[in-house]
Amino acid sequence: MSLRLIKLLSFFFAFVLIFSFLHSNPSDETYDIVIKNGFIIDGTGNPWFKGDVGIKDKKILKIGSIDGNRARRVIDAQDLIVCPGFIDIHTHCDRRILQVPTVDNYIYQGVTTVLGGNCGGHPFPLSSLFQRLEEKGTSINFGCLVGHNTIRREVMGDKMSSPTRDEMNKMIALIEQEMKAGALGFSTGLSYLPGTYSKTDELIELASAAARYRGIYATHLRDQGLHITEAIEEAIEIGENNNMPVQISHIKLADDAVWNEIEKITKPIEDARQRGAEVTIDQYPYTATSSGLTSSFPSWAFEGGRKEFLKRLEDKKNYQKIKAYVIKRRLTSTKGIDKPESIYIARSSKFPGYEGKNLKKLLLLQGKEPTVENAADLIIEIERNGGASCVFFQMDEKDVEALMKLSYNMHASDGGVQVVGKGVPHPRNYGTFPRVIGFYVRKKGIVSLEDAVRKMTSFPAQVLRLKKRGLIKEGAYADLAIFNFNTFEDKATFKNPHQYARGLAYVIVNGEVVVDEGKHTGKLSGMILYGKGKI
Numbered sequence: 001m002s003l004r005l006i007k008l009l010s011f012f013f014a015f016v017l018i019f020s021f022l023h024s025n026p027s028d029e030t031y032d033i034v035i036k037n038g039f040i041i042d043g044t045g046n047p048w049f050k051g052d053v054g055i056k057d058k059k060i061l062k063i064g065s066i067d068g069n070r071a072r073r074v075i076d077a078q079d080l081i082v083c084p085g086f087i088d089i090h091t092h093c094d095r096r097i098l099q100v101p102t103v104d105n106y107i108y109q110g111v112t113t114v115l116g117g118n119c120g121g122h123p124f125p126l127s128s129l130f131q132r133l134e135e136k137g138t139s140i141n142f143g144c145l146v147g148h149n150t151i152r153r154e155v156m157g158d159k160m161s162s163p164t165r166d167e168m169n170k171m172i173a174l175i176e177q178e179m180k181a182g183a184l185g186f187s188t189g190l191s192y193l194p195g196t197y198s199k200t201d202e203l204i205e206l207a208s209a210a211a212r213y214r215g216i217y218a219t220h221l222r223d224q225g226l227h228i229t230e231a232i233e234e235a236i237e238i239g240e241n242n243n244m245p246v247q248i249s250h251i252k253l254a255d256d257a258v259w260n261e262i263e264k265i266t267k268p269i270e271d272a273r274q275r276g277a278e279v280t281i282d283q284y285p286y287t288a289t290s291s292g293l294t295s296s297f298p299s300w301a302f303e304g305g306r307k308e309f310l311k312r313l314e315d316k317k318n319y320q321k322i323k324a325y326v327i328k329r330r331l332t333s334t335k336g337i338d339k340p341e342s343i344y345i346a347r348s349s350k351f352p353g354y355e356g357k358n359l360k361k362l363l364l365l366q367g368k369e370p371t372v373e374n375a376a377d378l379i380i381e382i383e384r385n386g387g388a389s390c391v392f393f394q395m396d397e398k399d400v401e402a403l404m405k406l407s408y409n410m411h412a413s414d415g416g417v418q419v420v421g422k423g424v425p426h427p428r429n430y431g432t433f434p435r436v437i438g439f440y441v442r443k444k445g446i447v448s449l450e451d452a453v454r455k456m457t458s459f460p461a462q463v464l465r466l467k468k469r470g471l472i473k474e475g476a477y478a479d480l481a482i483f484n485f486n487t488f489e490d491k492a493t494f495k496n497p498h499q500y501a502r503g504l505a506y507v508i509v510n511g512e513v514v515v516d517e518g519k520h521t522g523k524l525s526g527m528i529l530y531g532k533g534k535i
């Protein structure tokens, strides 16, 4: 080999070395996905800005101006909003997530994270749900709370009395077990069974077990009507005693006797926040509630379980007492509202023909007068035959809007995973998040788009201490919703709830495209969000 050739070759190799070194420079990174030209709303509440988002290995690698040639896939978001995927802090998705792991009714709203185990109920033991979910996979990020009703029933059955020391110890041990399985906090459902039997002391001590693992306290209040202030004060007392964040679930003035008295909610919460207690609330954007018909009955009627309830109905005196309670709780209005007309059957296994109809209509169909008395008898008859889940129109639109403006309020659905076409569920299951944007931001102008996005992304993430979600920032998980602001809206109605929103273009969960040009891809890229107690 000539000297000249050796020189030439070594020059060539040196060049190759320098060239490959230059190409390992992070500024020349390649991306799994680059989203180009979107209006980025980052979740902080700040106004939108124009830019590209580069995604690699589940996370947001870069925000700014990015060369699309460096991406395996480019999504053109021209004229579209790019924001963090919505985080729903209040759901019951724990119930059917294994049956429908694609969680279509949430994914199609742009929701990328849901929290289950609310209102005092969760699948016990949590470790087995988590294990099956890890094996099966899901399209959505999922975290779960440990529910007080579940734990109390596990230890005490349907006993009405206060727990003995031994029962308390057993409940604490079970809560610790669930926190170690990865629960994110403790929830109560104090107008449900058997939670309604518990006193504040019991709840303070049980919540302390979750606080030790840095969990939150989320509560369905004991009362959402005349005594809502006392119920909120009880929740705050439980949180303050344990120095833990308090999340008040599905906030509302649910009795026309207290409509337009929003200070019954804001006063105790703002006083507590002033003292330094971390209290926040969530709300679904509708004037109707939904829950089991059982919630219309006095708690003593169910002591000892359903069998005892059926026995009590056979006793005339008890029947009248129960009926009087049902009338007072569900069928009385101080504002002249026709209550039998405001209660709809959503789902009933014994009476599927009732689904979608209100009590007034059902009574007329049965050839009866639609009186309050007859409506109460019908409610008892349905409950006697296994019950039903119902939709109750019991809020005032003015209150819904006033609550929406509070800075410490966030949006959540209070829904669950749905099987398309089954029953006539509350439309919140399909429409909550697009409704906030389509109806309350775009049509009514109640809040700004950026603030609505904050309340559905970084704010719930902050309460749950999810440090890498709910924001579009470099290093965060790539959970994104991309939609057309001019068309994004809910289509689900009370009559016809099984309808997905329109205007949603893409959903990305942990860097994978789960909704592609408006269609669910079936990708199961969701992660389980374990709490700090997880061992």
Ligand SMILES: [Zn+2]
Residues within 6 Å of the ligand: 118, 119, 189, 220, 249, 250
């Ligand atoms: Zn609830």
